[in-house]
Amino acid sequence: MAKTILFVEDSASVRQVMNSTLTREGYDVILACDGQDALTKLDGTKIHLIISDVNMPNMDGLTFVKAAKQLPAYKFTPIIMLTTETQEEKMNEGKAAGVKAWIVKPFQPAQLLAAVSQLIQA
Amino acid sequence: MKEAIKFYRNEYWLVFPLLVSGGLGALGISVSSRFVMSGWAMAAGLVIMTGGLCYWSRNRYRMSLQATEQRLFEGLQQKNEEIIKALQDTHQEAVVQACAKQTEVERKHLKTLITDLAHRFDVLSKRLGGQEEEKLEQGEDVHSSVEAQIADLALRFDTLKIHLDQQPADTERQEQGIDGLDSLCQKVLPIWSSQVEMARVHTEESIADLAQRFDALSKRLDAAVMASQNAVGGDKDSDGGIVELLKDSQLELGTITKALGASLEEKEKLLSSIEGLSGYTEQLSKMAWEVSSIAAQTNLLALNAAIQSARAGDAGRGFSVVADEVRKLSRSSGDVGKKITETIESVSEAIEDTLAISRKFARQDEETLGNAEHIIASVLRRFSRAASGLSDSEELLRTENNAINYEISDVFVALQFQDRVSQILALVCDDLNKLEQHLNGLKNEDNSERSVNVEQWLEELAKTYTMEEQLTAHDGAKAEIKTNQTNITFF
Numbered sequence: 001m002a003k004t005i006l007f008v009e010d011s012a013s014v015r016q017v018m019n020s021t022l023t024r025e026g027y028d029v030i031l032a033c034d035g036q037d038a039l040t041k042l043d044g045t046k047i048h049l050i051i052s053d054v055n056m057p058n059m060d061g062l063t064f065v066k067a068a069k070q071l072p073a074y075k076f077t078p079i080i081m082l083t084t085e086t087q088e089e090k091m092n093e094g095k096a097a098g099v100k101a102w103i104v105k106p107f108q109p110a111q112l113l114a115a116v117s118q119l120i121q122a
Numbered sequence: 123m124k125e126a127i128k129f130y131r132n133e134y135w136l137v138f139p140l141l142v143s144g145g146l147g148a149l150g151i152s153v154s155s156r157f158v159m160s161g162w163a164m165a166a167g168l169v170i171m172t173g174g175l176c177y178w179s180r181n182r183y184r185m186s187l188q189a190t191e192q193r194l195f196e197g198l199q200q201k202n203e204e205i206i207k208a209l210q211d212t213h214q215e216a217v218v219q220a221c222a223k224q225t226e227v228e229r230k231h232l233k234t235l236i237t238d239l240a241h242r243f244d245v246l247s248k249r250l251g252g253q254e255e256e257k258l259e260q261g262e263d264v265h266s267s268v269e270a271q272i273a274d275l276a277l278r279f280d281t282l283k284i285h286l287d288q289q290p291a292d293t294e295r296q297e298q299g300i301d302g303l304d305s306l307c308q309k310v311l312p313i314w315s316s317q318v319e320m321a322r323v324h325t326e327e328s329i330a331d332l333a334q335r336f337d338a339l340s341k342r343l344d345a346a347v348m349a350s351q352n353a354v355g356g357d358k359d360s361d362g363g364i365v366e367l368l369k370d371s372q373l374e375l376g377t378i379t380k381a382l383g384a385s386l387e388e389k390e391k392l393l394s395s396i397e398g399l400s401g402y403t404e405q406l407s408k409m410a411w412e413v414s415s416i417a418a419q420t421n422l423l424a425l426n427a428a429i430q431s432a433r434a435g436d437a438g439r440g441f442s443v444v445a446d447e448v449r450k451l452s453r454s455s456g457d458v459g460k461k462i463t464e465t466i467e468s469v470s471e472a473i474e475d476t477l478a479i480s481r482k483f484a485r486q487d488e489e490t491l492g493n494a495e496h497i498i499a500s501v502l503r504r505f506s507r508a509a510s511g512l513s514d515s516e517e518l519l520r521t522e523n524n525a526i527n528y529e530i531s532d533v534f535v536a537l538q539f540q541d542r543v544s545q546i547l548a549l550v551c552d553d554l555n556k557l558e559q560h561l562n563g564l565k566n567e568d569n570s571e572r573s574v575n576v577e578q579w580l581e582e583l584a585k586t587y588t589m590e591e592q593l594t595a596h597d598g599a600k601a602e603i604k605t606n607q608t609n610i611t612f613f
Contacts, residue, residue, distance in 0.1 A: 011541040013329035017534045020337035055545065055588055084542055085588045086609075095613045104609035106538035109531045111608040 003120055004028040004045065008038040008052040008064060009082070014105070018051070018082075021109040022116070035059025039067055042074055049120050050074070054083035054090060062090070065097045078119040082107065143169035304561050311558035315551045322547040329540035336537075340530050347516075347523045354509065354516040364509045368502065375498045382491050389487065393480050396473060403470040410466055414459030420452035542589065549586050 005027050009015045015031050022029045030047070032038035034056040050068065054061040061081060068074050078100045085091075091102050100119055103112060147165030354364055427445035431438030560574070580596075587593050594600075 011544055012326050013333055013537055013540045016330045016333035016337070017537055020333065020340070021531075021534060024337075024340070083588070084545055086590050087588070091611065100613055102611040102613070105541060106535050107608040109534050111610065115610055115612075 002026055002028045003048040004030060005116070005120075006030045006032065006038060006041055006047045006050045008032045008035065008050070008056070008061065010034055010053060010056040014053075014082075017109075021113065025113055025116075027116075035061060035064030035067070038064050042068060042071055044073055047074065047077055049116060050077055050079045051082050051116070052079065054081055054085045054094075062093055062097055065094065065099060069098050078122065080115065080119065082112075143172040146172060304565065307561050308558060308565070311554050311561070315554040315558070318547050318551050318554070322544050322551070325540055326544055329537050333534065333537050336530050336533055340527060343523050343526055347519050350512075350516045350519050354512045364505075364512055368505050368509050371505070372502050375502070379491065379495050379498065382487075382494065386484070386487050386491060389480070389484055393477065393484060396477055396480065400470060400473050400477070403466050403473065406466045407463060407470075410459050410462035413462060414456055417452045417455035417459055420455065421449055424449035424452055542591075545588060546592060549583075549592070552586070553583055 005022055007015065007018050007022070007029055009018065009031075010033055012033075015033070019029050019031060030041050030045070032041050035052075036059040038050075038052065039059070050065075052061040052064060056064075059067075061083065065079055065081075068077070068079070079098065080101045080103060081094050081099050082103045082105060084105045086104055094102055101115055103115065146168040352363060424445045427448065428442055431442035431445055434441065584593065584596055587596065
């Protein structure tokens, strides 16, 4: 059975790129355009991995991650942050919030898929 | 020191050595009277020595004064150029940044400096004027050159002074210009902001569309490769494919040729059976000949019986009737025997014809079978070659597909630039909006407090950056984006 990944990103182009990359690899992908939109997608559906951007309108990625970790169904879902953000403070904030990996854009699809595979099997 | 200089300059110093030499001469006379040496000769020697010493020291002093003068002049000239350059820079900066106050401070500072320099040059000029007579004696051309340069410098300073005096008027004009700039900014900033935003949105839509198209392209290519794999039968999972079809066809066509061969054998058997039939017709002809022979003998017997009955007279009349009937029967039997022979001949001919035709067909069938086997083998060979070619093409297609997928993967990396550009543009837009709001706020405030804290503004802008490249660009360096390696940190 295909694993489901929730991808949260405000940039339509990166959403498209990630959707293509993940679906080609056989994952089911749920797309959300910001943190708020992503929270509405966490409706009990089984999600194996969450990939989220940091800087987004309405609700930023770190706020979304903290909110998601409060939901019992998604408390142990591994989360990857995919962002242009390189500040140490933000990375530490993510680590404290329970993020498993921090990937800085632009990413190589193959390397991202390797990280996804590693975390989804863990 | 001043007195000393004045003393030397005014040529009074000659009195001093003369007095000294006179005194020393007198002393020499008084001393020499006690010794053998002529007093007048000693006095004259002392006077000449003292005079020479004074002349030498005077020349040394003049040379050192000239060197100091030259150094001072060069130093001042350099400083003057620096100040002019600084003034130009400051002036330009003031216009660009509209820092009227700073310009005023700079202007005042410069004015003080220039006034000071002018004063110093004036003093120098006067001092040089005092020494003019002496210098004429030593080096008229050098002095005139220095004088010309100083005059030029004085002229330039005068120009500078006039320029600086005009500056307040310029500053006023600049302040007028800043008002215009405010209104311009208020109008133009929202336009810039909306233009940048429009460009950002347009780029985002286009890149998303581009990414979608690349994805579709990749998927279609995958589908084509898959179809090709299935068609060739290279895939282990597939149960069809041209290779399988070729094998099946070979097997089925082999069965057909075998069936045709078996049918040909059956025809051969039939032919030999028909040939066997021709042997029966000979026996039948012989039997028909025997029937005719029996009929002829019966007829002869009936004829003899008729002769015997005729001899018997009336008693043999009844027998004569029987003999006659027997003769008729024998004639009929003979006719039947002839007919049988004729029929057998017809049958024999028919069998011969059938045999000939059958042999002809059998030959044709054999040829047809041979041709069919040859054609089938040839067709299968061609099919096999085509399948092999297809298999090679499929392999090539698969390799190309992998290469294209790799390229598309790189394209996906490159397409992510849009996200970065979008974020950079969004920050620029935000800053433009902030500037617009700031200008709107300033418009309603008192004019005397109209100022922008540039350092604070830049610091706040720097805090909004998310990428290292933005910070590098902010510091004025050229930022390069690395895309070769993904930066992944696992926690």
